[in-house]
Amino acid sequence: MITVYIDGKSYQVEEGENLLRTCIKLGIDIPYFCYHPALGSVGACRLCAVKRYRDANDKTGRIVMSCMEPVTDGMIVSVNDEEVKNFRAAVIESLMTNHPHDCPICDEGGECHLQDMVVRSGHTYRRFEFKKRTFKNQYLGPYIHHEMNRCIQCYRCVRFYADYAGGKDFGVTGAHNKLYFGRFEEGPFESIFSGNLVEVCPTGVFTDKTLRSHYTRKWDLTHAPSICNHCAVGCNLIMGERYGQVRRVLNRYNEQVNGYFICDKGRFNYEYINNTDTRILKSRIGATTASEAEVIATLRNLLSGGRTIAIGSSVASVEANYLLRQLVGTENFYADMSLGTWESVAAIRKVYESGNARILSLKDIEQAEGVLVLGEDVYQSAPRLALAIRQTARNKPLRKAQKINIPAWHANAVKTFIGMDRGPLFVAHPQPTWLDEMSLQAFRKTSAEIEQLAETLVALLEGKDVPTGKVADEAKHILNEWADCKSVAIVCGTSLQNKKLIELSAKIASLLQQKNIDSGIYCISPKANSLGLALLANQSMDALQSAPAADHLIVLEPDFDPTESLKPWLKGCKNITVIQHSRNGFTDIANLIVASATIAESEGTFVNAEGRMQRYFSVMPPSEGIAAAWKWLADLQGSMSFDEVLAKIAAEVEHFKRITEVAPNASYRVNGMKIPRQTPRFSGRTSMLAHVNVHEPKPADDKNSPLAYSMEGTKQNTNGALISFYLMPGWHSVQATNKILRELDQVVNARSTGIRIWNS
Known part of the structure; x- marks a missing residue:
């Protein structure tokens, strides 16, 4: 830590940062336009000007751009000097000469x-x-x-x-x-x-x-x-x-x-x-619209007679899948995946549970110096991950820049110095991918050939002899490029449905760790909650093809049409119930359609590809006759609140024992108040329903979360999982996220929400 003096006050700060970012961290307001924490500094807008003094005897100082000024020990600056304030005002006035007043x-x-x-x-x-x-x-x-x-x-x-x-x-x-x-x-x-x-x-x-x-x-x-x-x-x-x-x-x-x-x-x-043409707005029994009571009664009647099978959903919440499994029994609960996909997801679960390889977050990957992508077109299967991997190509060359005192935040200097140099990013996939351009080498290989490359890497890392040839040369080239890397990320997934490739990826990461290279693995699962579903189900949907026909089938929020291989088995089912929010091929063959809420109208938990449990909340209450899938299933088993469902899951499923900690429960209050979903500037509430009633209607009451469907509530939110908007006095735009995050540093999980199931 070093000492800097800003407007007469001393501060202990980190060495190496630029002055603007340092001031943001200290809570000192300096206006800016061109600076962005993820993009670095270029000094284009000139708005972040401050005055820097040579020493304590310097009474004149000089104007510098704080985003381009590295902090140094003993630095003396002024943010509020009159000359510099006038300079910033002049910059604004010059920008506004051409800006429309619209x-x-x-x-x-x-x-x-x-x-x-x-x-x-x-x-x-x-x-x-x-x-x-x-x-x-x-x-x-x-x-x-x-x-x-x-x-x-x-x-x-x-x-x-x-x-x-x-x-x-x-x-x-x-x-x-x-x-x-x-x-x-x-x-x-x-x-x-x-x-x-x-x-x-x-x-x-x-x-x-x-x-x-x-x-x-x-x-x-x-x-x-x-x-x-x-x-x-x-x-x-x-x-x-x-x-x-x-x-x-x-x-x-x-x-x-x-x-x-x-x-x-x-x-x-x-x-x-919002699409009323495809949304299911009312439940239906056959061709007849049904009330909530009629739906529950019909379902209970169907469940009481004969064998009921259920297909869980990779895009439905953990809560809905759990309640459906409880309703039909584990032996009758199937995952909505093909056998190949199911085996791949099961392999991911096994790898994560073993703890042999560290599970990486996107932040970990973005900071890695070497990356190997095995069998995944990441741009298609996980675009945000592809963007993170793209940033790794500059990390190793960046070390060279830092040796000659070019800081990482100096965007133009770094860009000029690195030029076309790139770090050891390798991609192995059957087809060209978006990441090929940034890779040091891209390998066009079949699934079996990629597996062979991974096996060769494992053998070399174990010190074994490998047959000479092209694959051995490629593997040696990869390891040579990684030899002086501080960290390496291995990325794989389920696209090729090759479970052995997933196991080999984890083995590579584990062996690299043993060689003192900080390494880990990120396995891309197919959908938003595939990993969460895999922790509840024991069998794939393909297993139904050899199973006896069911008296009753329940399908939870399918995002696909019935497969050709499944259609013959479906024809043997006497009754098919589909819990769904939008029409598709399954609703066309259903005897009972239960109108469920979308993600915007419900609350729930997803488990992402790294095994992170994350909570989402409704932005609006569902329309009459529509309910969250978990709510329909909870009402079938005796009315339960969302918190009661979470408590049952935590008590009964080992992997989800911390699910109640993902976000505060519905009773959470700050000074006796809920957290508002609306900003204090919300307007028009009285007139919105004036055509119905001239009196202001009471806002809907959300009994399943600590959030209020109104502007009433506390501004003193103390948990990051409940941040609904970024708004502070004088900072009304999303550009101020970094300023606001600094103000929220005292908030629990302000910067990172969610709980990892496996903390490897």
Whole structure:
């Protein structure tokens, strides 16, 4: 630790950081635009200016950019010097000369980092009276709206899209203050990470077109913490709702999982929740609409006679799967996976349970110096993981830069120094993948050949002789490149349905650890809760093909149509019940359809690919006649609250003994108050239902969580799992996440939520 002096006060800080990040950590407000904690510093906007003094005798000082200034022992700076405050105000005024005064109609209005910084600088009156610089906007596809006139030239967008995410169809052209940030020709973005521009941009240049299609002001949204259900990474999200419709999805920071970014699947694939053409809004018995009481009575009648089989769901919550298993018995409970996929997921479970290889988080992988991807096209199966792996290519070359005192946060210097140099990232897959470009070497191999490569690596690490040839040379090349790496990550998964490859991956990680290379494994499971389901089921769906026909089949929230191999067995079932929120092939053949809630209308727990239990909460109550799948199943077994279900799971399933600790229970209060889902700026509550009743309706009561469906409640949230929005006085945009996280450092799990089942 070193000592710095800021406006006359001394602080103990970490050496090596830049001054802006240091001040953010200390809670000292310095305005900024171009800086982003994941992208580093470039000094483009000039807004983070401070005054630095040579020593205690220097009374004049000089203005420096805090994002580009490394902290040094004895450093003396002033943030509030009048000259530097005037400098920052002048920067804001110069930016506003061309910025339109369109806040009332701007999609970003009320949640705009530029607005926050303009207010902070004291700029209230525009003196500039000349013609503004204007641009033509581009069509950028169905998800991103472009409004180039609002640009303040901070370069964040191109630094994220091109440098961080590797996109090639977007860049910057022009000179001086006539810069254009856009595609080289109109058309949809090619990158699956393009949606992050909505949050990366500090103004309204790039905005969410899906929100624009059913727009509402940001302060009028009801928010809730959620988990992405589109892959097994388990990215943390914030869902926003208005008038019973999900209007947008934002990234929710989790240091160990998704950090500051998510993929476009998680951000934009929410419209199925609002789609009344495909949603199941009422339960049905045959062709007749049924009430809740009729559904429960019919199900109890079906369960009382004959043999009942159930198929669990990899996209339904742990709670719903557990209750379904309890209803039919473990021997009659099947996982919704093919035999090959089931065996692969079972192999992942076995590897994790053994504890022989450390289980990595995305943060661990992003910091690794070497990576080997075996048999997975990560960009397709787990996009956010692919983005993390892409960052590893610079980690080993970065060590060379640090030897000549180039800090990791100095983005342009690092980029120039590293150039085309890249770390030892290796990819083995039958087809070309997105990561090939960043890899030191990509191997085109069949599943059997990839397995052979893994076996050769194991043999070499064990000190055994291996036959000479191409595979041996490839394995030796990999190990030679890893020889001086501090850390190595092995990534595998279920795509090739090769369980031996998963076992070999764990063996490689274990042997590397024995050679004092910090290593671990990350196994990609097929869906959002495949691993959670695998901890409850003992058999795959394919086993039904040889099983006797059932008197009654219950299918829980299937996200696939009946397979050809399963159809003959299904025809032998007398009654088929499907618990589902949207129509598909299973609802077409069901005798009883139970209308279940989507992830936006229910609460539950997912287990992601690293074995991390994470909780999601409803952003809105379900409509009448719809209930969460766990609630339907709990009512069948005697009415239970969500907390009572969690307590039963913790008591009866060893792997889930800590499931009650994932998030606070429904009785959790701070100073006797719940945590609000709405911001203090929420408006229009009285008029929303004025056509029904002129009196203000009572907000719905959520009995299954500590969150309130209103703005009433405490601002003093003390648990990160309950963060529904990022909002603090003077900081209204998602750009301020790092500022807000600093303020929340006293909050339990503010930076990283969820509990690992296996803490290896």
